[in-house]
Amino acid sequence: MKQILTAIIFVAMINAGAKAQKPITTWNKNQVIAHRGAWKKNGFPENSIASLKEAVKIKCFGSEFDVHMTKDSVLVVNHDPNFQGMSIPNSTYAELLTKKHANGESIPTAEAYLREGMKQKTTKLIFEIKPQKLGKERDLYLAERCLQLVHKLKAERWVEFISFGYDICQYIVEKAPAMKVHYLTGDVEPAKIKADRITGIDYPMAAFRKNEWFAPAKQLGVVLNVWTVNKVEDMNFFLDNKVDFITTNEPELLFETIAARKK
């Protein structure tokens, strides 16, 4: 009897889990990913909560942000490994809090950033895991911590990972095969990306201009994204080549460019 009861509870728990993971279908349908949030037009700091909110407000498909780890292993959002002149990997989180962004925000933790992003269901959170240049072990520890955070907050449906670290991408594929992860460096052909079960190539413009990768990527079902595209002529080139996403510092201009093509 006890075994049957345990089995019933187990099945009920699985069903509850499945219900909680019901896919979100309200994501904005466009190619626009705001690089470090939508900061430029309004003069917000890059990678600030304000820039994330703006990307949501202007209806980007995604808002990209960069995650580093402090000396005391707190995940924080910033582009460079330095925040206001302080080395992130060599500072504690408390030390980083002694400085502020120009708009008065403190450096956001990745947790605060995700919690803010999860208040809405229209803009995806494009989570870049930054290699730490402190060896593979530290990078994989960072990847593990990032993944744990996403699981803790149940943020899986909001987040797509990106990284310059191939080891980091492979770690995500292995530990969270249902999650999306895109490789950034631009040096691996689509066939290998596909074979390694990485979701997409999110490459610099030059990598696409140098290599014939649009057609093979599409054929293989490898998602195409390009960074950082800020000029109209480049936007049109990549839209002509039907990339899935364009990462830009000028999301408003990309929206205008897309709208102009429909006229």
Ligand code: MG
């Ligand atoms: Mg980035």
